[in-house]
Amino acid sequence: MYSEKVMDHFSNPRNVGEIENASGVGTVGNAKCGDIMRIYLDINESGIIDDVKFKTFGCGAAVATSSMATELVKGKTIQEALNITNKAVMEALDGLPKAKIHCSLLAEEAIHAALWDYATKNNIKIEGLEKPKTDIGEEEEEINY
Amino acid sequence: MEKLIYLDNAATTKTRPEVVEAMLPYFTEKFGNPSSIYEFASQNKKAVDEARGSIAKALKAETSDIYFTASGTEADNWAIKGAVEAYAAKGNHIITSKIEHHAILHTCEYLEKHGAEVTYIDVDETGVIKLDELKKAIRPTTILISVMFANNEIGTVQPIKEIGEIAKANNILFHTDAVQAFGQLDIDVNELNIDMLSASGHKLNGPKGIGFLYIRKGLKLRSFIHGGAQERHRRAGTENVPAIVGLGKAVSIAVQTLQERQEKEIALRDYLINKVLKEISYVRLNGHRTKRLPNNTNFSFQFIEGESLLIMLDMKGICASSGSACTSGSLDPSHVLLAIGLPHEIAHGSLRLTLSEETTKDEIDYVVEQVKEIVAKLRSMSPLYEDFVKNGNHEK
Numbered sequence: 030m031y032s033e034k035v036m037d038h039f040s041n042p043r044n045v046g047e048i049e050n051a052s053g054v055g056t057v058g059n060a061k062c063g064d065i066m067r068i069y070l071d072i073n074e075s076g077i078i079d080d081v082k083f084k085t086f087g088c089g090a091a092v093a094t095s096s097m098a099t100e101l102v103k104g105k106t107i108q109e110a111l112n113i114t115n116k117a118v119m120e121a122l123d124g125l126p127k128a129k130i131h132c133s134l135l136a137e138e139a140i141h142a143a144l145w146d147y148a149t150k151n152n153i154k155i156e157g158l159e160k161p162k163t164d165i166g167e168e169e170e171e172i173n174y
Numbered sequence: 175m176e177k178l179i180y181l182d183n184a185a186t187t188k189t190r191p192e193v194v195e196a197m198l199p200y201f202t203e204k205f206g207n208p209s210s211i212y213e214f215a216s217q218n219k220k221a222v223d224e225a226r227g228s229i230a231k232a233l234k235a236e237t238s239d240i241y242f243t244a245s246g247t248e249a250d251n252w253a254i255k256g257a258v259e260a261y262a263a264k265g266n267h268i269i270t271s272k273i274e275h276h277a278i279l280h281t282c283e284y285l286e287k288h289g290a291e292v293t294y295i296d297v298d299e300t301g302v303i304k305l306d307e308l309k310k311a312i313r314p315t316t317i318l319i320s321v322m323f324a325n326n327e328i329g330t331v332q333p334i335k336e337i338g339e340i341a342k343a344n345n346i347l348f349h350t351d352a353v354q355a356f357g358q359l360d361i362d363v364n365e366l367n368i369d370m371l372s373a374s375g376h377k378l379n380g381p382k383g384i385g386f387l388y389i390r391k392g393l394k395l396r397s398f399i400h401g402g403a404q405e406r407h408r409r410a411g412t413e414n415v416p417a418i419v420g421l422g423k424a425v426s427i428a429v430q431t432l433q434e435r436q437e438k439e440i441a442l443r444d445y446l447i448n449k450v451l452k453e454i455s456y457v458r459l460n461g462h463r464t465k466r467l468p469n470n471t472n473f474s475f476q477f478i479e480g481e482s483l484l485i486m487l488d489m490k491g492i493c494a495s496s497g498s499a500c501t502s503g504s505l506d507p508s509h510v511l512l513a514i515g516l517p518h519e520i521a522h523g524s525l526r527l528t529l530s531e532e533t534t535k536d537e538i539d540y541v542v543e544q545v546k547e548i549v550a551k552l553r554s555m556s557p558l559y560e561d562f563v564k565n566g567n568h569e570k
Contacts, residue, residue, distance in 0.1 A: 039485065045555045056557060060519030063479055063499045063507065067557040084557040086519075088481035088498070092555070 031089060032123035038093035043100050046082040053150065055142025057161060058135050064091045066139040068099065072147055076107050083139070090129035097121050098136035107147075110140055111158055138162070179537050182493045183377075183469055184326055184354060184528035189420070190379045196423040197381065200416040208413050209404065218415050225422025232429045233371065233388060234362045241387045241405045242418055246353040246374030249387035250277035252398040252409070253349045253370045257318045258290055260394040261347070265315025267291045269346075271303050271332075272513040273325050277372075278351055279509070282320075291315070300462035301330030301514050309340060318347045323355035323371075327497055327510040327526060328461030329470025331359065338367030347393065353377055353385075357428040358436070358467055369393055375417065380424030384417035435531045439468040442529055446471050446538045454546050460511060460524060469529040472497075474511070474520045477559035478552040483525055486548040492541055497524040519558065 031039070048054075048069035058064040064087035071080035081103050085095040097118050102110040115133035119125050125133060142161040148154060180188070206215030208222050223237070230237040243249045258268065270282055272294045282292045293311040296304050303321055319341045324331045334350060341348035349370040352361060356371070357378030363371060370393070375384040389395055395408070402410035443466075447459055456476040475483070480496030487494050497508030499522060506512070507521035516524075527541065553559040 036485075039482070040489065042555065047560065060517075060522070060558060063518070063522040065557050067560075084555050084560055086477065086556045086558045087479050089485045091479070092482060 030126055031093070032125075034097075034121070034123045035090060035093040035125065038096040038122065039089045042083075042092055042096040044082050044096065044103070045084065047084065048080060048082050051082075051143075053143040053145070053147025055139050055144070055146055055161065057138045057142050058087070058091075060086065063087060064132060064135055066091065066095050066135050068095070068139040068143045070102070070110075070143045070147060072107065078102050078105050078107070078110055087132065087135075088129070090125055090132040091135065093122055094118050094125070094132045094136040095139070098140055102140055107144060107155055108157075111144060111155065113137065113140060177491055179492045179541060181527040181529060181533065181537075181541065182495050183530045184329075184467075184526065185495060186376045186382065187379045187530060188532075189376070189381055190424060190427060192427065193380055193420045193423045197416040197420040200419050204415075208415060209402075218413075221419050221422075222413050222415060225418045225425075228422040228426045228429075229386060232356075232361070232425050234364055235388055236391055238406070239388055239391055241389060241409050242413060242421075243385045243387055243409060244383055244411075244414070246351070246372050246377070246385040247275075247277040248398070249372035249374075249385045250275070250351055250353075251281050252387055252395070253372060253389075254278065254281045254318065254320060255285065256395040256398055257347055257349070257370070258285055259396040261317040265313070265317045267293070267313050267315040268318045268320065269293045269295060269308060269311050269316060270320045271295045271297060271322065273297050273301060273303075273327075273330075273510045274320070274322050275326055275351055275353065278320055278322070295321075297330075297513055299515050300465070301325055301328045301460075301510070302462060302465065303332055303337070305333060305336055305340070308337065312340075312344050312346065316344070316346050318349060320349040320351070323350045323352040323361070324359065324467045324470075325461070325510060326354045327508055328472045328514065329354075329466035329528075330461045331355070331465045331467065334366050334368070341369075342367045354467060354470075357425065357432075358469065360432065363388060363390070370395075375421040375424060378424050378428045381417045381420040384414055384421045386421070431531070436468045438531060439529050439533075442533055442535065442538060443468060443471055445535065446527065446529070446542065449538070449542050450545065453542060454549055457549075458520070460514065460516070467528075470526070471528070472524060472526045474516060475523045475525065475549050476520060477556045477562060478523045478549060480507075480522055480524050482552055483523070483545075483548055486551070487541075487544060490544045490548075492544060495526045497526070498522040 051069040052072040053070045056067040067084045069082040081099045083095045115137040118133045206218045208219040226240045347369045353374045356373035369390045371388040376382040460472040480498030497511045511521035
């Protein structure tokens with residue numbers, strides 16, 4: 030069902046963990062659908078992503094896309110990280126089953142959410158970054174209206 | 175890990191070697207069509223009748239009330255669609271439960287689109303159907319009650335005798351999907367007032383591609399497959415003789431070994447349940463503690479997702495299944511786990527381990543050890559667990 034790359038990133042996920050006092054943290058997805066991704070970013074003064082960690086509740090594809098997304102943003106500038114699409118994550122993993130494409134969208138969204146958190150904390154505007162939609166808190170509020 | 179540990183016997187079972195042996199001649203030397211009139215083919219007709227007899231004996235039913243189908247799913251479809259059509263003059267209302275197999279639920283949904291009315295009865299937190307709700311749901315137009323004998327996911331055994339009595343008292347047909355129960359539990363169709371019963375060969379160490387429907391004599395049930403005189407004109411199509419012979423053999427052996435298997439599997443099942451509940455934290459047993467199939471266990475591990483767990487178990491040579499959305503191919507987790515009141519995130523973290531008579535204590539020990547390690551690994555990377563711990567909770 031999964032490519033070798035997906036299985037590799039699932040069995041040996043890169044960058045699992047937390048960053049204390051991270052520059053930005055983004056959590057997307059919700060437990061109802063069975064996928065939650067949280068990405069921690071450490072961004073230095075020159076705007077380079079020095080370190081990145083993730084935690085994910087979800088299926089094999091969710092773990093693998095999180096792992097690959099963290100690999101792709103590590104050492105990149107904010108702008109470069111922002112430009113990483115779900116398609117890039119999927120390609121890097123040699124593809125995903127059709128039913129799992131949403132996992133790669135979550136990975137892209139998790140990066141954006143972490144960057145948004147960084148921008149908010151530092152009161153800066155990142156060109157081209159929109160407020161992420163699928164934050165858990167907001168999702169729950171939406172359900173309750 | 176070279177060895178395969180197969181704990182998914184609710185999905186399918188290994189065909190017994192004796193069953194395969196009984197089937198083989200019917201592919202090669204005894205290949206005749208039971209409908210042919212020459213002597214060569216008469217042995218095939220005889221073999222089919224003998225198999226029918228073995229099944230009838232197991233259910234304490236009349237031999238002529240057993241009808242072979244290609245699967246349990248076909249038997250379920252036939253029972254429900256056939257009854258709705260045949261009893262249309264009486265009414266159009268069906269009562270079933272929320273935890274039926276999709277062979278029943280999707281058939282009912284299909285019939286709803288064509289004018290039938292269906293009431294889906296709730297179950298309690300252990301998966302037992304609410305009998306008071308069932309009684310209240312009965313209308314003058316109710317023609318059929320269909321409740322499964324035992325659930326395929328959580329193993330809960332239903333109060334079939336009580337349901338049979340309710341159906342009989344109200345002059346309503348009673349169908350039960352016994353695909354999981356037949357071969358594991360003792361079933362007497364007369365004592366239990368069962369009018370129709372579906373079962374499948376491959377769940378009881380028989381071959382795949384064969385099932386049957388028991389239809390009580392005198393019951394009007396429309397044919398489902400047309401085009402021949404087979405199965406007393408009720409189910410057309412040349413008989414799958416090798417599979418029928420295999421099913422008959424599997425049923426005979428299942429009857430002979432029933433008690434022994436039950437005792438062995440219940441002991442091992444309870445050992446597994448107790449070990450998991452003792453050794454792993456934040457876990458719950460889904461289904462009823464005692465009113466459950468001898469071979470069924472179903473757990474939910476908090477903070478983790480089922481598919482991840484299954485893939486990691488697979489890497490250790492362990493075959494299991496889960497009710498998570500990812501394994502069901504939809505966005506929602508199992509309808510059964512939701513019906514017993516589990517929140518989505520707990521339902522996503524479910525694991526079903528179903529034993530066979532060949533399962534050993536050593537295998538259980540190995541599996542629990544692996545589950546324990548994998549659950550810990552998945553929790554260490556779960557944001558839900560991180561939040562849980564940060565909110566002042568600690569692993570006990």
